[in-house]
Amino acid sequence: MFTALMHWMQANDVLPRISDTERQALEAGNVWVDGQFFSGKPDFAAMLDARYGRLSAEEQAFMDGPVEELLSRADCNEIALTRRVPDHIIEFMAEAGFFGLIIPRAYGGKEFSTLARSAIMAKVTPHSGILSAYVVIPNTLGAAELLVEYGTEAQQDHYLPRLARGEYLPCFGLTEPTAGSDAASLTADAEAFRDADDEIRLRLNFRKRYITLGPVANLISLACRLRDPDNLLGQGEAPGITVVLIHGGTPGLIQGDRHEPIGEAFPNGPLMGEDVVVSADNILGGRDQAGGGWRMLMESLAGGRMVSLPATAVGGIRTVAAATGAYSMVRQQFGLPIGRMEGVATPIGRLNALAYMTEGARVFGCTAVDDGINPPVVSGVMKAYTTELARQSATDAMDVFSGAGVMQGPNNIIGRGYCSAPVAITVEGANIMTRTLMVFGQGAIRCHPHALDVVHAVENDDARAFSKGMRGWIGHFLANLGRTVGHGLTRGAFVRVPDVDAATKRYYRKLGWAASRFALFTDLALFFVGGRLKMRGNLTGRYADALAWMLMGFSTLRRFEAEGRPREDRVLVDYALRLSLAKVQEAFEGIYENFDGPLGKLLRGVFLPILRVNRLARLPDDRMAMAAAAVSQRIDAQSARLNADIFMPENPDSGVGRLFDAFHRVADTAPIVERIKAEQKAGELPAGEPDALAQAAREAGVIEADEAERLSAARGARLAAIEVDVFSESDFFARAVAPSEASRRDAA
Known part of the structure; x- marks a missing residue:
């Protein structure tokens, strides 16, 4: 029976086809807590056992010392107006070790944890997006990270000390006019040949765009498609995607022109090459890594999306939340602070809850990477959803600041961030593509307990493996069907909840209830949509929403437990979980409304009304919003704790410093x-x-x-x-x- 089913599935493209590049992406990285939600029966005790990290004493000292000093020295308004980071600031960064955060100590770097690098980026970015580019790019996906992981000993000995000292300023050349989120379609060409001195060299022709630090970098890690007609490198005539190191000033390399990013004009521009010739030894990882570039990129991105953009987004959300709460108490209308007005307090409450939630997700995710776990699905969620929440938060802040937000100048503390928000939405994979293609498209196969085994069995025409996989899958489906019905009737009353704060147990139950439905509907999508999932981006986007908000909700609970269940933080936890679960509910309603075929009609006609009546949660109410708003509207131990590692200049003449000086005086x-x-x-x-x-x-x-x-x-x-x-x-x-x-x- 199973053999006939396998042949039918092969003939009818029931399961998604996986290309070679997609297979490498699926095999990169690890399944983490995302797998628990795809299982339909999350083991919350095991999930809470996952480490929630803290900075080491050395890392915290760097945050309190060199990072504070850097931001105090760097005039963000001057940098924005001149569009340049002054030489004395670059020199200070080199001396203090900002360019070597990711580089091992043996090569002169700091060898900081992922969590620390993320925290530094989160602190720097709200002060100056231009300055941030000089911190983010050298310490995330690019030359240093790739050299540490894949470089030859000779490459590491040469480049890493010089990168740590700032002698090399790197950039990463990936995006092209026709290759953005679909990085596998890049056309940059490299051809291996033997020169007159009998040396094997590469001749490169390329046209890249949107390259951050591209105009000022002197070391380029270029992703290209390598051809080797004479098989000089021993990897065949078409090795494929390869990463090649190119030095600034190499003949044929054209750089220096700039794009003008919206908001803050950080160094970004095109890179072009016309018959650029380099040694074959410039292949990152050596000649044996010819054609190994795609795997490098996928393995690095599997955890890399957890670092830079989530850090900059979360840092922005936290800073905006603190500043907006302060402004709402300093600005008065009709005889009282505007923050006491319900219409103003509502977005402030949302800002404070999002700051708490996303910071928890940032710390939790970066800790996993530090523990050797590189979860591509969770990283994709973090990149796409934190940057979108940062954009929404900037809009909320602008609504509260009103006139003070729309008039530009040195004292406008939110304007540049508001204008720059779309940048993070587009880079490292546009959010619209990450949401509708990557998160669920990758997760449904990789994180599902049986799907990948069945796909491999179908591809390999392996009847025995297919039979074993399908038996497990059918059992998984039936179990989740029963769990979904049971949890729906009891509203998750029988979800197993570990020893957690009593007031939060209901949220674990609802997350368990949501997970069983999510796993059931993942199976329905794979069974009934199957090979057409790639074309059903709106549907897969709703699945991604459900997964993302379950992950965000759990990260909030993980933070609350890790920080000792502070009673005063409960209002933020309650708001964040109500919001998360309401978003999961909204995602399920969208799935029910948009499912195909007879099943879709049944879902819309019979089960959607039941879903709306027996809902997971409703959005936070007005009382909850007012209580959450109060967290950033007062100066006390809680606000000091929640605002730790946000840069608040002591200079009362600066925009941020002036606001918080007034806030303290008003509170006093x-x-x-x-x-x-x-x-x-x-x-x-x-x-x-x-x-x-x-x-x-x-x-x-x-x-x-x-x-x-x-x-x-x-x-x-x-x-x-x-x-x-x-x-x-x-x-x-x-x-x-x-x-x-x-x-x-x-x-x-």
């Missing part, structure tokens, strides 16, 4: 303001803004002289913090390009 004088308000209600003091009545209150004996001074100073700081930048006519037009100059640039 709040009891004085309340006393004045009480006297106003009693008719002892005139109407008006309480902090404007310092002198009158002192004369009436309501407050002491020193309190009046503090209150006046707080008012001055408050008014300064809500002020926007003003430019004289000459300064304003000095910031623009004269029409004649623009014409000359266009002509050039």
Whole structure:
């Protein structure tokens, strides 16, 4: 019976076909907690046993020392206006070791953990996206990481010390006009040949774009498609995708032109090569790695997407949440801080919960990479969903800051981040492709307990392996069918929950209930959509949403447990889990509404109404939003803990420093303001803004002289913090390009 079924599946493309490049992607990295959700019966005890890391003493000292000093030295407004990082800042970064965070100590690097590199990126990026590029690129996917993992001993000895010292500034040349998210389709060409000196060399022709640090780098790791007509390298006539090291200044290499990224114009531009000739020894990993580039990229990206972009996104969310809460208490309208208004508090509550949730996911995911786990599906989720949440958070912050957010200048602390948000959405695989193709497309095969074995059996025409795999798969399907019905009737009451905080047990039960349905519907998609899944991006995107929000929800719970279940954090946990589960519910409704064929009609006509009545959760309510907002609207031990490792300059003349100086002063004088308000209600003091009545209150004996001074100073700081930048006519037009100059640039 199973043999006939296998032949029928082969003939009808029931299961997705896997190309050679897709197979290497599937085989790269590891299945992690994502596999628990695909199983339909997550073992929460085992998942909670997964380590939740902390920075070492050395790493924390680097965060508190060199990182703080770097950001204090670097004038983010000057960098943004000039579009350059000053030489003295680059020199400081080299001396302090910023270019060697990923490089082993034996070669002069810091050899920091993935978690530490992520934390450094998260702290630097909100201050300056341009400066961030000089931290992110040398310490993530590129020359250093690839050389550490795959380089020959000679390559490591030569390049790694020089990279650590900043003598080489690297970039990675992958994206092309016709190869973006579909990196396997790249056309950059390299041909092996023997020169007049009988040396084997490579002749490269390529056209790359969107290359961060491309205009300023002097060491390029170039992904190309290698041809070897005479099999000089011993890997066949078409070895395939290969990574080649090219030095700046090599004849035929064209670099220096720039793209202009939206928001902050970090160094980014095209790389072109016309008959660029390098030694065959420039193949990263040596000649034996000819054709090994795709595997290198997939293995590096399997964990790499967990690092840079999630770090920059989460750092942005956390900084924006802290700043927006502070601004909402400094800015007053109608006689009270705007943060006390429900309409304003709602987005602030959402910001605070997202900051808590995404930071938990960042730490949890980076810890897995440090433990030798490179989960490509979770990495894809982290890249796509944290960057999208960062974009949404920037919009929420802009709504609260309002006029102070839309007027540009040195004191606008959210404008550049708001404008730059789409950049992270597009790089390292556009989010729309990651969501609709990669996350579920890869996860459904790789993370499923039986699917990959069955696919291999069908491809290999192995009837015995197919029979074994299908028996296991059918048992898996029936078990999840029973679990889904049972959990639906009991609302997850019988999901096994380990020893966790009593108030959070209901969330584990709902996640277990959601996981059983997710696993069941994964099987239905593979059975009934099968080989057409690649074409059903909207449907697979909804599956990706369900998986992503289950992972985000669990990461929140993991953080809460790891940090000792702080009672005051419960409001953030409650908000984050309500939001996560409501998003999972929304994803399931989308799956039910858009499934194909007779099953789809049954789901829409019969089961969708039941799904909507017996829902996992509803979105957080107004009371929960107000309570979550309060976390960033006060200065206490909790806010200090949650804002740890966010850069808050001490200079009260800077935008961020000015805001937090005012916030502290306003919080400090709040009891004085309340006393004045009480006297106003009693008719002892005139109407008006309480902090404007310092002198009158002192004369009436309501407050002491020193309190009046503090209150006046707080008012001055408050008014300064809500002020926007003003430019004289000459300064304003000095910031623009004269029409004649623009014409000359266009002509050039």
